[in-house]
Amino acid sequence: MSSITGGMISPNLKENFEEIYKGMTKTEAIVEANRCLYCYDAPCIKACPTGIQIPKFIKKIASNNLKGSAKTILEANPLGASCARVCPTEELCEGACVLNDISKPIEIGNLQRYATDYAMKQNKPLFEAGINNGKTVAIIGSGPAGLSAARELSRLGYKVTIFEAESEAGGLGRYGIVSFRLPRTVVDWEVKQIEKLGVEIKTNCRVGEDVSVEEIVNNHDRIVLAIGMSSVPNLDIDGEQLKGVYDAIEFVKDTKINEPTEDIRGKKVAVIGAGNTAIDAATSAVRLGASNVQIIYRRTKTEMTAYQFEYEFAKQDGVEFRWLTAPVEIIGEDSQVKGLKCTEMTLGEVGPDGRQKPIPVEGSEFTLEVDLVIKAIGQSRYENLIKAFGLKSVRGVVQVDEALKTSQEKIYACGDVIFGNGQGEAMVVSAVEQGKTVAGAIHQSFRLQTEIA
Structure with a gap:
């Protein structure tokens, strides 16, 4: 796939990728913090996967104790600065706020960002590593789950080494979430905070190639698999080999690691x-200058997996949605995409996955004039690596128990590698909590060994 960025920088396009929301002012934050009822049995805490003591951190903002507020947040959520920006707060903490019944919920996400932004500006360590207990843990992958596990384990005294295939740590936050929602500077700060605890991060180190699975297993007391997911699978239609067909993961990643240019200005996507x-991918295409961007989905709005606020954001950006539409062929001319042949769909009976099966409507084919096609139909799995570790899995989803331990005694798993087939949740904040769970389970396993001995 050819790159869509790189080369001469376009100032206007570069501005398009700057963070959209600039954060609360001090006055706005204090006024909002003082709206909080500081509930004793706060439902917002229960709705937060990481269990942040929300009334506590908000009360500290109200009293201008921003360091204390940030520490309260980050104690529970090692990636609290990222989550303040990308969490679906409307569905979680803010959705549970008691003020929903009488006015509007407290802006918990924005207050969390206000406090963690303060911590980033101070750029001082808020936590310390625990006393070395002589045990070593290898973590494969440095996304939200891996970083969270590393932070917690280092505070418990473990020597932690993260093995990361990419050139920089951060995983999804670094490469997979658009910069106008999650800037690289936020991920940089969170990674550095974890490194300051003594965690070693080996980048450009792909397990199975640069270091063997056997070496990882033999040289560490415990292993955490936090490898996430891989590339977007093929559509399995004619024309996928044409120039102008992109993998959505790579498309977004390219906008994160390179400077935006005018390569797709005026094109239809x-x-x-x-x-x-x-x-x-769609909103990035808009910011790269596309003249028209359409999302093609074979089901209806009700079945889409995007968050509601993401959908509203895309509509505000001018992205069009074509429901009950499926691609059947990518049409090309001189090896370049020129059109997308589609068919209308209808929803049939409910299948084994609990969803109505999309069925093509006979004789309904039509062609859209497009210059680029971006595939965003899910992600494939690193099944070869899962097999190399000898882990039980179902369709690439690693099977774990309540402690997130795999079928191998010393190996645990967290994050997207355990999401799917009705197991787990695909949220950054859920991955962070899973990392904490794994760290606690590993620590408990050693304590049990000591008691037995």
């Missing part, structure tokens, strides 16, 4: 799929 990644 079709994005296949309606998940959060599809929204990110």
